[in-house]
Amino acid sequence: MQDVLTIGQHTFDSRLFVGTGKYKDLDETKAALDASGAQVVTVAVRRVDLSKPQDQALFEYLRERKFTLLPNTAGCYSASDAVRTCRLAREAGMTAFVKLEVLGDPATLFPDVEQTLEAARVLVKEGFTVLPYTNDDPITCKKLEDIGCAAVMPLGAPIGSGLGIRNPYNIEIILKQSKVPVIVDAGVGTASDAAVAMELGCHGVLMNTAIAGAKDPVRMARAMRLATEAGRLAYLSGRIPKKLYATASSPLEGVIGSERA
Amino acid sequence: MRIEINGEPREVQEGLTIGVLLETLGLSERPVAVERNADIVPRAHHASTQLHEGDKLEVVQFVGGG
Numbered sequence: 001m002q003d004v005l006t007i008g009q010h011t012f013d014s015r016l017f018v019g020t021g022k023y024k025d026l027d028e029t030k031a032a033l034d035a036s037g038a039q040v041v042t043v044a045v046r047r048v049d050l051s052k053p054q055d056q057a058l059f060e061y062l063r064e065r066k067f068t069l070l071p072n073t074a075g076c077y078s079a080s081d082a083v084r085t086c087r088l089a090r091e092a093g094m095t096a097f098v099k100l101e102v103l104g105d106p107a108t109l110f111p112d113v114e115q116t117l118e119a120a121r122v123l124v125k126e127g128f129t130v131l132p133y134t135n136d137d138p139i140t141c142k143k144l145e146d147i148g149c150a151a152v153m154p155l156g157a158p159i160g161s162g163l164g165i166r167n168p169y170n171i172e173i174i175l176k177q178s179k180v181p182v183i184v185d186a187g188v189g190t191a192s193d194a195a196v197a198m199e200l201g202c203h204g205v206l207m208n209t210a211i212a213g214a215k216d217p218v219r220m221a222r223a224m225r226l227a228t229e230a231g232r233l234a235y236l237s238g239r240i241p242k243k244l245y246a247t248a249s250s251p252l253e254g255v256i257g258s259e260r261a
Numbered sequence: 262m263r264i265e266i267n268g269e270p271r272e273v274q275e276g277l278t279i280g281v282l283l284e285t286l287g288l289s290e291r292p293v294a295v296e297r298n299a300d301i302v303p304r305a306h307h308a309s310t311q312l313h314e315g316d317k318l319e320v321v322q323f324v325g326g327g
Binding site: 020029045072 | 266267268269286288291292293294295296301303304319320321322323324325326327
């Protein structure tokens with residue numbers, strides 16, 4: 001049986017979700033997205049700049065390669081802005097699949113939990129498939145799940161910080177209690193961070209800066225693809241327990257006589 | 262008549278519909294969403310929705326983001 005990820009009505013083979021922001025140019029964006037093997041990409045919702053001709057090459061590429069768009073509510077600091085953005089995203093993209101992000105503070109970009117919960121309630125009621133960016137607090141994640149979110153997306157560390165999974169113990173608690181997929185979103189810095197998240201049992205990882213901000217984004221995208229797959233395989237393989245003392249790997253019988261005094 | 266689009270004032274002809282406006286802006290084939298006075302106007306209604314003096318429009322699209 002194939003190891004697929006199911007969220008709401010969607011099924012994916014790739015557990016790596018990537019953002020489309022911060023790349024040098026369109027060619028780099030395309031090459032990195034291809035190398036990542038991702039099927040889900042996030043996009044932001046912004047005013048059209050009417051003073052310049054519109055370049056939709058990115059979206060033509062996303063459509064042609066059949067990526068699943070996950071519009072985000074980045075830049076929203078209130079539930080009402082986030083809800084409004086999701087409604088606009090649904091209208092523009094004809095998709096009810098949304099990443100809910102309500103920020104509390106521009107320096108840390110930590111989520112405003114209260115506003116996130118409020119927005120989630122409205123959006124779930126309006127039939128959206130909500131993937132909320134949240135902090136790594138099991139209580140908040142449980143509330144989001146109970147509201148009806150299709151997944152929970154706890155941060156590993158602040159957005160763009162590259163600090164990795166700062167609190168793997170919280171992530172583990174969230175995993176133990178969740179009946180919906182848990183996707184680490186934010187803070188991944190390098191390949192091992194993605195592998196760590198997947199080894200804990202996370203169902204997916206979402207990242208943007210880790211790839212786009214790397215010196216060689218296309219190579220890093222490939223690294224992240226491999227790391228996400230490796231971490232998932234390791235998790236499914238059932239790792240050995242951690243022990244304080246050694247257990248020899250070679251047999252103890254038949255050791256040749258020693259020259260020791 | 263004077264309307265506002267994305268925070269900028271614009272002079273447009275009387276009876277202009279959202280559909281024609283988007284065409285003029287080169288946006289009719291793009292995935293965009295339009296809000297008129299804080300209400301989303303569904304795509305199916307663009308051709309038939311006429312704008313009035315003082316209307317405030319928001320026209321949004323998808324851009325790269327994380």
